[in-house]
Amino acid sequence: MDTHPISTQTLRRLPVYLSYLKHIPQRETATISATGIAAALNLNEVQVRKDLSAVSSSGRPKIGYAVRDLIHDIEQFLGYNNAEDAVLVGAGNLGKALLSYESFKDHGLNIVAAFDVDREVVGGKISGKPVYETSQIEHICRRLRIRMGILTVPSVAAQEACDALVRGGVRAIWNFTPTHLDVPDSVLVLNENLVSSIAVLSKRLNERLMEEEAL
Amino acid sequence: MDTHPISTQTLRRLPVYLSYLKHIPQRETATISATGIAAALNLNEVQVRKDLSAVSSSGRPKIGYAVRDLIHDIEQFLGYNNAEDAVLVGAGNLGKALLSYESFKDHGLNIVAAFDVDREVVGGKISGKPVYETSQIEHICRRLRIRMGILTVPSVAAQEACDALVRGGVRAIWNFTPTHLDVPDSVLVLNENLVSSIAVLSKRLNERLMEEEAL
Numbered sequence: 001m002d003t004h005p006i007s008t009q010t011l012r013r014l015p016v017y018l019s020y021l022k023h024i025p026q027r028e029t030a031t032i033s034a035t036g037i038a039a040a041l042n043l044n045e046v047q048v049r050k051d052l053s054a055v056s057s058s059g060r061p062k063i064g065y066a067v068r069d070l071i072h073d074i075e076q077f078l079g080y081n082n083a084e085d086a087v088l089v090g091a092g093n094l095g096k097a098l099l100s101y102e103s104f105k106d107h108g109l110n111i112v113a114a115f116d117v118d119r120e121v122v123g124g125k126i127s128g129k130p131v132y133e134t135s136q137i138e139h140i141c142r143r144l145r146i147r148m149g150i151l152t153v154p155s156v157a158a159q160e161a162c163d164a165l166v167r168g169g170v171r172a173i174w175n176f177t178p179t180h181l182d183v184p185d186s187v188l189v190l191n192e193n194l195v196s197s198i199a200v201l202s203k204r205l206n207e208r209l210m211e212e213e214a215l
Numbered sequence: 216m217d218t219h220p221i222s223t224q225t226l227r228r229l230p231v232y233l234s235y236l237k238h239i240p241q242r243e244t245a246t247i248s249a250t251g252i253a254a255a256l257n258l259n260e261v262q263v264r265k266d267l268s269a270v271s272s273s274g275r276p277k278i279g280y281a282v283r284d285l286i287h288d289i290e291q292f293l294g295y296n297n298a299e300d301a302v303l304v305g306a307g308n309l310g311k312a313l314l315s316y317e318s319f320k321d322h323g324l325n326i327v328a329a330f331d332v333d334r335e336v337v338g339g340k341i342s343g344k345p346v347y348e349t350s351q352i353e354h355i356c357r358r359l360r361i362r363m364g365i366l367t368v369p370s371v372a373a374q375e376a377c378d379a380l381v382r383g384g385v386r387a388i389w390n391f392t393p394t395h396l397d398v399p400d401s402v403l404v405l406n407e408n409l410v411s412s413i414a415v416l417s418k419r420l421n422e423r424l425m426e427e428e429a430l
Contacts, residue, residue, distance in 0.1 A: 011418055012411035019370075019393050019410075041395050084417050093312030098409075100308050107410045108417045147420060155234075172420040174412065178234050180256050188423065190416045192409070194313075195234075195322045196227035197389065201405045202299050202323045203226055205362060205387040208403065 010051045014074050015107060016041065017051070021071050033064030083110040086174075087146050089161040090153035091116040091131055094176060098150060100127040111150070113140060115161075134161065141168025150174045151181075225266045229289050230322060231256065232266070236286050248279035298325040301389075302361050304376040305368035306331040306346055309391060313365060315342040326365070328355060330376075349376065356383025365389045366396075 020041055024030050034049040041048075052059060056073035059065045075081065083105055088095055091114045098104070099111055114131045116122055121131045132140060141149070149165040151158055151173060158179040165173060172188040175181055178195050235256055239245050249264040256263075267274060271288035274280045290296065298320055303310055306329045313319070314326055329346045331337055336346045347355060356364070364380040366373055366388060373394040380388060387403040390396055393410050 005422060006418070008415055011415045012408065015393065015410040015414050016395060016408065020395060042397075078414050079417055079421060084420070093308060093315050097308035097312050101409075103410075104413065107413050109413045147424075148416065171423070172416050174416055178230065180231060180235060182257075188416065188419055190412055192407075192412055193227065193231065194316075194407070195230040195318075197405055197407055198319065198322050198324045199230050199293050200223055200226045201363065201387050201389055201403065202294055203221070204403055204405075205299070206294060207220060208386070209362070 006054055010054060013043070013047075013051055014055065014078055017048075018071065018074050018078075021067055021074075024067050027067040027071070030067045031064050032067050032070070034059075036064070078108055080106065080108050083108050084148050085110050085112050085144065085146055086148035086150055087112060087137070087141060087144075087165075087170075088114045088129075088150040088152060089116075089134065089137065089165065090151065090157070091118070091121050091126055092152065092154075095150075095152040096126055098152065099129055102127075109148070112144060112146070115140075117157075134164065137161065137164035138168040141165060141170055146170055148172045148174070150176070152176045155179045221269055225269060228258070228262075228266055229270065229293055232263075233286065233289050233293075236282055236289075239282050242282045242286070245282045246279050247282050247285070249274075251279070293323055295321065295323050298323050299363050300325050300327050300359065300361055301363035301365055302327060302352070302356060302359075302380075302385075303329045303344075303365040303367060304331075304349065304352065304380065305366065305372070306333070306336050306341055307367065307369075310365075310367040311341055313367065314344055317342075324363070327359060327361070330355075332372075349379065352376065352379035353383040356380060356385055361385055363387045363389070365391070367391045370394045 017037060034052055035045050038045040038048040055077040056070055058069040058073060086109055088098060088111050099114055111129060114126060114129055115134045115137050116131055117134050122133050124131055147170060149170040151161055153161050155177050158177040159181060162173060162181045166183060166187055174190050176192045178193055181189050183189055232252060249267055250260050253260040253263040270292040271285055273284040273288060301324055303313060303326050314329055326344060329341060329344055330349045330352050331346055332349050337348050339346055362385060364385040366376055368376050370392050373392040374396060377388060377396045381398060381402055389405050391407045393408055396404050398404055
C-alpha cells in the first residue's frame with residue numbers, strides 16, 4: 001500500500017466509490033474490478049486503478065477486489081470507524097440542513113453541538129444537537145476538545161466566528177461562507193464556496209451553448 | 216484578453232476576488248495590484264496576475280487595476296448581468312437554504328421554481344418561489360425554457376429527478392446528492408459532494424496531527 005500523502009482528487013473520489021460499492025447487489029460475495037467501477041461511474045480506468053491501489057492491497061489479478069474487503073479498506077482509510085467530533089456555527093437554513101444529515105456520522109463526521117445568535121434557537125436542540133450562544137464557542141470547544149468547526153454564518157459574521165473557533169483549539173474549518181478567512185498556519189480551511197460552483201457551471205453551460213449556436 | 220477556455224480553478228477564484236474587491240473602502244476611486252490581492256487572500260501572486268489578465272485588460276503597469284473597472288470586468292466575464300434561470304428539485308432543509316439565498320441572483324443564478332413530493336409544501340411558496348409536484352418537472356422546465364437544475368433530493372430519488380430534468384431540456388445539473396448521475400453527453404453535471412469534502416478535511420487534519428505527534 002502506498003504510504004505517500006494521497007491526492008485531494010483521490011480523496012474526493014473515495015466516498016463516491018464507497019457509495020457505488022454499497023449499492024452492489026449481493027455485495028457480501030461479489031467481486032469487482034477497477035475496470036468495472038470506472039465503467040459504472042464514467043471515470044478513467046487508470047485513475048480508478050491507482051486510487052484503489054493507494055488504499056487497498058486486497059485486489060487480485062484477473063479477479064479484482066472482493067466488494068466487502070474493498071468497502072472495509074476504504075472506510076478504514078477514511079477513518080469512518082472513528083468519526084471526528086465537530087461543532088457548527090450558524091443554525092440558519094443551511095446549518096439546519098447539515099445538522100439534520102444523519103449520514104454524516106457514517107462518513108466520518110459527528111456534529112455534536114451548534115452555536116447561534118438567535119435567542120429563538122439558543123438553549124434548544126436541532127436534530128438532537130444542543131444549540132448554544134456564540135459567546136460560548138471558545139469555552140465549549142476547549143471543554144469538548146473539538147478540532148473541527150463548520151461555518152454556516154452570514155459573511156459579515158464569518159471572521160469573528162472563525163477566530164472564536166481557533167481560540168477554542170479548532171484546527172480544521174469547513175467554510176460555507178464566501179468570505180476568505182484569516183487563520184494561523186496551523187489551521188486548515190476547506191472552502192465550500194457555492195458561488196464559485198455557480199461560476200463554473202454557468203460558464204461551462206454558456207460556452208457549450210455558444211459552441212452549438214456557432215455550428 | 217485571453218480568448219482560450221478558462222480553467223476551472225480560475226473560474227472558482229473569480230467570485231472570491233469579487234467578494235474581496237467589493238469590500239475595499241472607497242472602491243469607486245481605489246486602485247489595486249495583483250500583488251495586493253494575492254497578499255490579502257493568501258494566494259500565489261503569479262496565479263492572481265494570470266487570472267486577472269484572462270478576464271480584464273484594464274490593468275496598467277505600476278498602477279494596477281481601478282477597483283471599479285476590475286469589478287465590472289469580472290462581473291461581465293461571469294455573466295452576472297444576465298442571471299441564468301434555474302429550478303430546484305427537493306425542498307428539504309438544504310433545498311430551502313438554497314432557495315433563501317438572496318445573493319445567488321447577484322452571482323448569476325436565479326432560482327425560479329422548486330419541486331417536491333411533500334404535499335405540505337406543494338402548491339405553496341418558499342422564499343417567494345412556487346413549489347410544484349415533481350410530476351411537473353418536465354412540463355414546467357420546457358415551458359420556462361430552463362437550462363439549469365439543482366438537485367437536493369435524497370439519494371434514492373436523484374436519478375429519477377435528474378432524468379425528468381433532462382427530458383425537460385435542462386443542460387446543466389448542480390448535484391448536491393452523493394449519487395453518481397447517468398446523463399447524456401450533452402448534459403453537464405457539477406457534483407457538490409459534501410461527503411467528499413469531509414473526506415478531504417478529516418484526512419488532512421489527521422495527517423497533520425500525526426505529524427505533530429511524531430515531532
